[in-house]
Amino acid sequence: MARADTHGLDRDTPVTADPGETPTGTADATMVADLTATPGAAAADVPPELVAQSFGQYVRVWWLRVRSGNSGILPVVLAIVVVAVTFEVITPEHAFLRPSNLVYIFGLSTVYMVLAMAETVVLLLGEIDLSVGAVALFGGVIAFKLVQQPGPAWPWWAAMIVALACCGLIGALQGTVTARLKIPSFIVSLGGFLLFSGILVVILGGADGNVNVSSSAPNQRVIYNLVQGLIGPVASWIALAVVVGAAGTLLWLRAAARRRQGLAAPPISLTVISIALVALVGVAVLIICTVNRGTPLVSVEGVPWVIPIVLVVLGAWTLVLQRTRFGRYVYAIGGNPEAARRAGVSLVGIRTWAFALCSATAGLGGILLGSFFFGEYSTNTADPGQLVLYSVAAAVIGGVSLFGGRGKAIHGVLGGLLIGGIAYGVSLLNLGELATPLEYILPGGVLLAAVLVDVLSRRGTGSVTRV
Amino acid sequence: MTETNEILGGPGPGGDGFEPLLRLRGIDKHFGPVQALYGVNLDLPAGQVTGLCGDNGAGKSVLTRCIAGVHQPDHGQINFEGRPVHIRSTRDASALGIETVYQDLALADNLDIVQNMFLGRERLRRGLLDEDSMEQEAAETLSTLRVTTVRSIRQPVASLSGGQRQAVAVAKAVMWNSKVVLLDEPTAALGVVQTRIVLDLVERLRDRGLAVMVISHNLNDVFEVADRIAVLHLGRMVAEGPVADFDRQSVVEYMTTGSSSGRPFQPAGSANGEG
Numbered sequence: 001m002a003r004a005d006t007h008g009l010d011r012d013t014p015v016t017a018d019p020g021e022t023p024t025g026t027a028d029a030t031m032v033a034d035l036t037a038t039p040g041a042a043a044a045d046v047p048p049e050l051v052a053q054s055f056g057q058y059v060r061v062w063w064l065r066v067r068s069g070n071s072g073i074l075p076v077v078l079a080i081v082v083v084a085v086t087f088e089v090i091t092p093e094h095a096f097l098r099p100s101n102l103v104y105i106f107g108l109s110t111v112y113m114v115l116a117m118a119e120t121v122v123l124l125l126g127e128i129d130l131s132v133g134a135v136a137l138f139g140g141v142i143a144f145k146l147v148q149q150p151g152p153a154w155p156w157w158a159a160m161i162v163a164l165a166c167c168g169l170i171g172a173l174q175g176t177v178t179a180r181l182k183i184p185s186f187i188v189s190l191g192g193f194l195l196f197s198g199i200l201v202v203i204l205g206g207a208d209g210n211v212n213v214s215s216s217a218p219n220q221r222v223i224y225n226l227v228q229g230l231i232g233p234v235a236s237w238i239a240l241a242v243v244v245g246a247a248g249t250l251l252w253l254r255a256a257a258r259r260r261q262g263l264a265a266p267p268i269s270l271t272v273i274s275i276a277l278v279a280l281v282g283v284a285v286l287i288i289c290t291v292n293r294g295t296p297l298v299s300v301e302g303v304p305w306v307i308p309i310v311l312v313v314l315g316a317w318t319l320v321l322q323r324t325r326f327g328r329y330v331y332a333i334g335g336n337p338e339a340a341r342r343a344g345v346s347l348v349g350i351r352t353w354a355f356a357l358c359s360a361t362a363g364l365g366g367i368l369l370g371s372f373f374f375g376e377y378s379t380n381t382a383d384p385g386q387l388v389l390y391s392v393a394a395a396v397i398g399g400v401s402l403f404g405g406r407g408k409a410i411h412g413v414l415g416g417l418l419i420g421g422i423a424y425g426v427s428l429l430n431l432g433e434l435a436t437p438l439e440y441i442l443p444g445g446v447l448l449a450a451v452l453v454d455v456l457s458r459r460g461t462g463s464v465t466r467v
Numbered sequence: 468m469t470e471t472n473e474i475l476g477g478p479g480p481g482g483d484g485f486e487p488l489l490r491l492r493g494i495d496k497h498f499g500p501v502q503a504l505y506g507v508n509l510d511l512p513a514g515q516v517t518g519l520c521g522d523n524g525a526g527k528s529v530l531t532r533c534i535a536g537v538h539q540p541d542h543g544q545i546n547f548e549g550r551p552v553h554i555r556s557t558r559d560a561s562a563l564g565i566e567t568v569y570q571d572l573a574l575a576d577n578l579d580i581v582q583n584m585f586l587g588r589e590r591l592r593r594g595l596l597d598e599d600s601m602e603q604e605a606a607e608t609l610s611t612l613r614v615t616t617v618r619s620i621r622q623p624v625a626s627l628s629g630g631q632r633q634a635v636a637v638a639k640a641v642m643w644n645s646k647v648v649l650l651d652e653p654t655a656a657l658g659v660v661q662t663r664i665v666l667d668l669v670e671r672l673r674d675r676g677l678a679v680m681v682i683s684h685n686l687n688d689v690f691e692v693a694d695r696i697a698v699l700h701l702g703r704m705v706a707e708g709p710v711a712d713f714d715r716q717s718v719v720e721y722m723t724t725g726s727s728s729g730r731p732f733q734p735a736g737s738a739n740g741e742g
Contacts, residue, residue, distance in 0.1 A: 261599055264619060323595040328578075332586055335575030342573045343587030344558070405577035 055269040075453060076398050076414045079446065083418060087425035096425055100293035103304065106285075107227045109420025110306045111369045115391030116398060116412030116419075117317050118361035121354050123395055124321070124334045126404025127185035129355065131174065131192030132362040133387030137377075138196045139167040139363025140370045141203050144211045144377050147220045156222040164363045170196070171359025172352055179351035197384045210378035213370070226309065226371040230302030233290040239308065240282045248275040306368060310413065313361065317409035320357075330354055334404030365391075386440075393447040394419045401454050419443055486549050487512040488678040489534070489565070489647050494543035496529055503529040506543070507704045509697055511647060511678040516669060518693030518710075519682045522722050525699040527682050531649050534680075535567040536560035548646075565647040566640035570655060574636060576625035580617060581605040583624055584639040608642045609634075612671055616664070630661025637668055647678045654688050666692050686715050698732075700725035706732035 065072075087096040095101060115132050122129040146152045146159035154162075174192050178185040201207060213220035215228070222229075231239065251271055258265035286303060294300030321327035329350045332340040341347055373381045398415025400407030426438045487510035496504040504526050511517050521527045532538045534545070536554040545552055547563050554560050560567070574583045581598070584605045590597040605620055614634045617627065624632060633653055640648050650669065654662040669692045672679050683689050689696065690710065697707040698721040705725045706713070717727040726732070 258599060261603060263599060263602055264621065319595075323598075325589050325591070325596065328582060328586070328589060328596065331578060332575045332582075335577035336573070338571070339573040339575045339583075339586065342557070342569075345587055405575070 054267050055273070058267060058270050073399060073411065073414055075450075076411065076418060079397070080414065080418050080421065083421050083425065087421070087428065091425065091428045092430060095428060098293075099288045099291040100300075101424070101428070102288050103293060105417075105420050105424050106289075107304055107306060107372050108424055109417045110227065110310045111365050111372060111387075111416075112390050112394045112419045113310050113413045113416030114313055114365035114368060115362055115387060116394035116400075116416045117313060117409050118358045118365065118412075119391045119395045120398075120400045120407055120409060120412045121317070121321070121330060121361075122185070122358045123392075123400045123402060124330050124404060124407055125351060125354055126334045126337075127178065127351070127355075128189065128392065128402075129171075129174070129185060129358055130189040130388055130392075131170075131196060132358065132365075132391050133384035133389075134193045134196035134200060135167050135170055135359045136362040136366030136369065136387060137200050137382045137384050138170070138203075138366065139163045139359075140366030140368075140382075141200060141211060141377055142166055143223065143363075143367050144213055144370055145203065147213060147217075147223060148211065149217055149219070153219060155219050160223070160364075160367060163367065164360045167363030167366075168356045168360035171362075172356035174359070175352035175355025176348070178355065179348040185355075193384065193388060200382070200384065201379060204377065204379055207379055210376060212377070213375040215375070220375070223367065224371055224375040225305055226368055227304055227306045228371060228374065229305040230300070231305065231308075232302050236286055236290060236303040239303075240286055243311075244275070244279045244282055247278055251275055306371075309368075313364065314409050314413055317361075317412075321409060326350065326353065331405055334406070362391075389440075390419050390423070390443060391416075393443050393450075396454065397443075397446055397450040399450075402451060403454070418446070422446065488548060490546040491530075491534070492544045492546070494530070494533060494540045494545075496526075496533060496538060496540050503702050504533070504540070505702045507699070507702075509704060509707065510695075511680055512695070513646070513678045514673055514676045515694040516673050516679045516681060516692050517695045517697055518689035519680055519697050519699065520684075520686070520689060520718055520722055521699035524701075525722070526702040527699055528651070530699065531567065531651060531680075531682060534560070534565060534647075534649060536565075561643065561645075563647075564643070564645045565649070566643065566645040567649040568633075568636045568640050568651065568653065570652045574624045574632060574639075577623060579623050580609075580620040580627075580635050583635060584608070584642060586639075588643070604642070605638075608638050611675075612638055612641070612668055614638060614664075614668065628661060629657050630664040633657065633661070633665050634668055637665070637672070641672060641675075641677065645677065647680070648672055649680045649682070651682050652684065653681060654683065654685055662688065686718055689718075690715065698722055708732070 084097065088094050115136055118132055118136075119129060140163070143159045143163035146154040146162060147156055152159075170192065174185075174188050177183060178188045201209070204211060213224045215221050215224045251274060255265045255268070255271045285307065289303040289307075290301050292299045292301045321330065329340060329345045332343070332345060333347060333350055337347060340350075369382065369387075370377045394415035395407070395412045396402055396415070397418055398407075398411030398413070400411050400415075422442050423439055426435055426442060429435065429438075431438065489509075489511040491507060491509040494504050494507040494509075495502070507526070507530060509517075509519075509530070519527055519530070529538060533540045534554065536557045536559050539553075539555060545554060547565075552559075552563060554563070554565070557567075575586065578586065581602045585601045590601050592600070602620065609615070609617070609620065612634070614631075617631055617635075624635060627635065637648070637650070637653070653665050653669070657665065666688060669679055669681060673692075673694070681689065681692060693710050695708065696710050696713050696718060698705050698718060700721060700723075703725065706718075706721045706727075712732075720727040721732065
C-alpha cells in the first residue's frame with residue numbers, strides 16, 4: 001500500500017544525473033552530460049572529434065585520451081620518427097633518409113603493409129593466421145607460374161585473379177575448419193603455414209628453384225612493374241591533386257552532412273587540418289619520389305606504382321571494416337562473440353569470409369614481393385616464416401589488438417612502414433654477421449613493446465571480457 | 468491502486484484489462500529426467516510490470532527462455548494478443564515483439580552505443596552502413612527513455628558504468644517496437660544509484676504500454692516497480708496476482724515453501740498477510 005504513495009511521486013521524475021558513478025578510467029569528468037555531448041565534459045573515453053567544438057578542445061580531449069591509453073596511431077608514428085632519426089644518425093654517411101633509400105623502404109614496406117592489413121582482419125576477430133606468409137608466397141608463385149613463356153602464358157590480370165582466388169580458397173578452408181570445428185586458429189594456420197611452405201618448394205622446383213618475370217614480355221610487364229614501375233612526376237602531381245581533392249571533399253561533405261542533421265560533428269578547423277595533413281604527407285612522399293635518384297647517366301624519378309596500389313588496398317579495407325555490415329560484425333565478434341551470436345550474426349560465416357579475404361589480400365602481398373625482388377621468386381628471397389612474423393608484428397606494432405576488436409587497416413600500413421624501415425636500416429649498417437640476428441631482434445623488441453602497450457591499455461579501460 | 472496503473476498505462480492497447488498481452492497456460496518443460504516446469508500459468512498484461520520471483524532452481528530462467536524462444540515448451544499454450552502462437556526461435560520471439568535482456572547484457576565492449584543498439588539490424592544506404600540515421604534513431608530512443616547520463620552515444624560501451632550499460636541493453640531491446648520485454652536480473656551487481664536508474668527505466672517502459680517482466684531475487688526492487696507478482700517454486704507457479712495481494716513476508720514464504728502461513732495462494736486478493 002505504502003508503495004503506491006511514494007511511487008506516484010517519483011514516477012514522472014526524470015533521471016537527470018547519477019552523481020555517484022564514475023566512468024571507468026576518468027576521475028576528472030563532470031557527471032551531468034547531455035546526449036549531444038556538452039563541450040566542457042572532456043572525457044578520456046570519447047572520440048575527441050565527437051565532443052570537441054573547437055580545435056583547442058579537440059587537442060585537449062585528444063591528449064586526455066592519449067594519457068588514458070587510447071592513443072590510436074600516435075605510438076607508431078612516434079616510433080617511425082624515432083627509427084628514422086636513429087638510423088639517420090648511426091648509418092654510415094647518414095644515408096638512411098636519402099630519397100633512393102626511402103623509396104626502396106616504401107617498396108619493401110608495401111609487402112609488409114599489405115600482409116599486415118590482411119592479418120588485421122583476422123586479429124580483429126580475436127584469431128590469428130600464421131599462414132599468411134606461406135599463402136602469400138604460394139599466391140605469388142602461382143601468379144608468376146601462370147604468366148611464364150613458354151608455359152601457360154596467361155595475361156597478367158587472369159594470372160593475378162586466379163592466384164588471389166586460390167589464396168582466398170585456402171583461407172576459406174582454414175577459416176571453415178577453425179570456425180566449424182572450433183579448432184584454435186593458431187593450430188590450423190600453423191598447419192597451413194608448414195603445409196604451404198612445403199608445397200611452395202615443390203612448385204618452385206626444389207630447394208634452389210626459381211621463377212621469374214621480366215619487363216620485356218608483354219604479359220609479364222605489369223606484374224614486374226607493380227613495385228618496380230614508376231609514375232612520372234607530372235602524372236604523380238596530377239594524381240595527388242585529384243586524390244587530395246577527392247578525400248578533402250569527402251571529409252568535408254561528411255562533416256557538413258552530420259552538422260546539417262544536428263549530429264555531433266568535428267569542428268571545421270579540424271576538418272581543414274586533417275585535409276591539410278593528408279595533402280602534406282602526399283606532397284612529402286611525392287617530393288621524395290620525384291627527386292632524381294639515379295646515376296648521372298640514367299635518371300630514376302617518379303612514384304612507384306605500388307604506392308597507389310597500397311592506398312587502394314587501404315581504402316578498400318577501411319571501407320569494408322568501417323562501413324559495411326561484414327566489418328561491423330568482425331568487430332562485434334572480436335569484442336563479444338556471444339553478443340554477436342545473439343544479434344543473429346553468423347559466426348561461422350563471418351569467420352570464414354574473414355580468413356578468405358585475409359588470404360586473398362596476402363596473395364596480393366606475395367605478388368608484390370616477387371615484383372619487389374625484380375621479378376624473381378626463389379626459395380632464397382622468400383622466407384614464409386619471416387614474412388608471417390613481420391606481418392603479425394607490423395599489425396600489432398601499428399596498434400591492432402591481439403585480443404580482437406580493436407584496430408584499423410591504417411594501423412597495418414603504419415606498422416608495415418616501421419618494420420620495413422627497421423629491416424632496411426639494419427641492412428644499411430654493414431654489420432656483417434650481426435645484421436641477420438638484428439633483423440629479428442629489433443622487430444622482436446618493438447613487437448614486445450607493442451604487445452605490452454596493448455595489454456596495458458586494455459587493462460586501463462578495464463574491458464577484458466573474453467567469452 | 469490498479470486504477471492508477473491503468474491510467475498511467477498510456478495510449479495503445481493497454482486498456483484491455485481482460486486479455487493480457489501474453490498469456491501462458493499449462494506450460495510443461497523437462498530436460499531429460501528433470502521436470503523444470505509443471506503446468507505453469509502466467510499473464511503479462513500490457514502497461515504493467517510483472518515481477519517473477521523464485522529461489523534458485525525454481526524455473527525462472529527456463530520459463531523466461533520458453534517465452535524468449537530459446538527453449539520450446541513440451542506442453543501448454545502461449546497466447547500473444549489473444550492468438551495462439553508457437554515461439555520456436557529467438558527470431559520468432561523478436562518478430563512478435565518479445566525482447567529479452569539477459570543478465571550478461573550481450574553488449575560488445577569495443578563497439579559504441581549506436582553500434583550495439585543496431586547490432587544485427589544495421590541500416591544500409593547504398594550498400595554501406597547508414598551511420599547518421601542509426602545515430603539519430605538511437606539518440607531518439609535513449610532520450611524518450613530519458614537515458615541522458617551518457618556523454619556521447621558514440622562512446623564505446625566499455626567506458627559505461629553498470630547502470631548505463633543496463634540502460635543501453637534495455638534501450639536496445641525496446642527500440643524495435645517490442646511489446647513484451649523480459650529483464651533477467653536487471654539490478655544484480657548494481658549499486659544503489661545505478662539500480663535507481665534501471666528501475667526508473669522499467670517504469671518508463673510500463674508507461675509506454677509495454678508488458679514488462681522483471682526476474683529478480685531482490686524483493687526490494689520487485690516491490691518497488693512491480694504491479695503484479697508471480698512466484699515460482701520448484702517449477703510450479705504457486706502465486707500470481709496484483710502486488711496488493713502480497714507483502715515481503717508472504718513472497719518469501721511462497722518462494723521457500725510454496726505456501727504462505729501454511730495456505731496456498733488465494734487469488735481473490737483476500738490473502739493479505741498480517742504483516
